[in-house]
Amino acid sequence: MTAITHATIREGGPYRALSIQGVDLETVRALYRFMHRLRACEEALMREYHPADEMRCPIHFCVGQEAVPAALSLLLTGEDYLFSHHRSHGYYLAKHAPMRALFGELYGRETGANGGKAGSQDLSMPAARVFGGAILAGAIGIAVGAAFGIQAQGQKLVSVTGFGEAATEEGIFWEAINYASVRKLPLVFVCENNRYSMFSPQLKRQPADDISRRVAAFGLKTHTLFGNDVILVHRALHEAVEAARHGEGPSFVETYTYRWNGHVGPEGDDNLGYRDAAEMEFWTSNCPLALLEQAMTETGLLTDETQAALRAEIDDEIQDAFRFAKRSPFPQSAGWNSLNYATETPLADRLLYEIEAQGFDQNQGYLVPGPY
Numbered sequence: 437m438t439a440i441t442h443a444t445i446r447e448g449g450p451y452r453a454l455s456i457q458g459v460d461l462e463t464v465r466a467l468y469r470f471m472h473r474l475r476a477c478e479e480a481l482m483r484e485y486h487p488a489d490e491m492r493c494p495i496h497f498c499v500g501q502e503a504v505p506a507a508l509s510l511l512l513t514g515e516d517y518l519f520s521h522h523r524s525h526g527y528y529l530a531k532h533a534p535m536r537a538l539f540g541e542l543y544g545r546e547t548g549a550n551g552g553k554a555g556s557q558d559l560s561m562p563a564a565r566v567f568g569g570a571i572l573a574g575a576i577g578i579a580v581g582a583a584f585g586i587q588a589q590g591q592k593l594v595s596v597t598g599f600g601e602a603a604t605e606e607g608i609f610w611e612a613i614n615y616a617s618v619r620k621l622p623l624v625f626v627c628e629n630n631r632y633s634m635f636s637p638q639l640k641r642q643p644a645d646d647i648s649r650r651v652a653a654f655g656l657k658t659h660t661l662f663g664n665d666v667i668l669v670h671r672a673l674h675e676a677v678e679a680a681r682h683g684e685g686p687s688f689v690e691t692y693t694y695r696w697n698g699h700v701g702p703e704g705d706d707n708l709g710y711r712d713a714a715e716m717e718f719w720t721s722n723c724p725l726a727l728l729e730q731a732m733t734e735t736g737l738l739t740d741e742t743q744a745a746l747r748a749e750i751d752d753e754i755q756d757a758f759r760f761a762k763r764s765p766f767p768q769s770a771g772w773n774s775l776n777y778a779t780e781t782p783l784a785d786r787l788l789y790e791i792e793a794q795g796f797d798q799n800q801g802y803l804v805p806g807p808y
């Protein structure tokens with residue numbers, strides 16, 4: 437079978453048109469609603485970013501990449517863990533963390549998800565079990581730890597880690613893949629392969645662009661698919677999440693997709709000439725929202741009225757989140773230490789106590805080998 441890659445998809449490869457046949461209608465509606473809400477949220481933030489310049493953090497927008505978070509929003513429970521990367525807003529909303537706290541965070545306010553001190557890239561909400569991270573692939577290692585904890589405690593939860601294809605160029609990615617496979621961890625790796633790491637195409641950085649094939653060599657189940665078809669994405673992630681939840685071990689899901697905006701910020705960067713217009717045209721004309729919308733309209737699932745009502749409801753929520761953020765106070769400058777360092781370390785204290793109580797020999801004389 438032809439491997440799915442960006443090139444084969446563009447050449448009309450093994451992809452068929454999106455179909456909602458056989459899919460539960462509530463699922464279809466919920467996927468549409470989520471993608472619409474996320475898209476509207478990102479577009480509103482882009483409009484407000486300049487010239488007001490009140491959001492003082494870099495933002496990596498995810499317009500065009502709505503399908504993965506939409507599917508996850510239906511598949512994960514409140515107790516499951518979700519780890520994101522720098523392009524974080526979709527993942528944050530996928531765990532049903534509140535929009536108000538997202539906007540508060542972007543505006544650097546005390547009411548933000550992280551008290552206004554993390555911004556977009558490190559956006560996290562422990563109560564919702566969603567964690568971002570600006571260090572490329574850094575959260576992948578933490579997701580492995582969470583999965584290990586779930587397994588050790590015999591819980592029926594899953595840990596999911598989402599990242600771009602460039603994260604697979606970091607050493608920790610392969611350690612994570614190997615360890616997850618060897619331990620059969622309840623972990624799902626989701627790679628949103630949008631072909632670029634900033635301005636650099638995948639084939640200039642990786643000799644082969646089929647990451648799934650390399651991952652499969654470690655014994656993980658892999659899924660490769662057209663990532664703008666939210667139904668396919670939902671199906672693959674459903675299978676992967678269920679497998680993890682039922683002790684069948686980790687999976688790797690690679691979705692081929694595309695970011696419409698520049699790498700960072702609302703302004704485009706196509707003036708740099710790293711992507712060609714035909715490529716952009718292909719992906720924008722295969723918009724994840726439009727593909728689903730078309731299938732829903734054809735089957736009478738989406739009328740002008742339901743669409744207008746949804747739009748109005750989402751716009752109200754967005755305007756409310758802006759008002760909330762802008763009238764919230766800035767955080768106090770005190771207390772930075774307690775944000776970066778734990779003020780209490782119960783485990784470390786206990787270990788130190790136990791070590792002292794046992795008369796720990798720090799020279800470890802008993803380990804000295806010999807005599808020979």
Ligand SMILES: Cc1ncc(C[n+]2csc(CCOP(=O)(O)OP(=O)(O)O)c2C)c(N)n1
Pocket residue numbers: 496522523570571572599600601602603630632633634699
């Ligand atoms: C360890 C590390 N190296 C480099 C960077 C700078 N950096 C931020 S985003 C990015 C590109 C990431 O590309 P990808 O993982 O494919 O995600 P995408 O931006 O395409 O969604 C790089 C190199 C970083 N944040 N961390």
Ligand SMILES: [Mg+2]
Pocket residue numbers: 600601602628629630631632633634
């Ligand atoms: Mg990328």
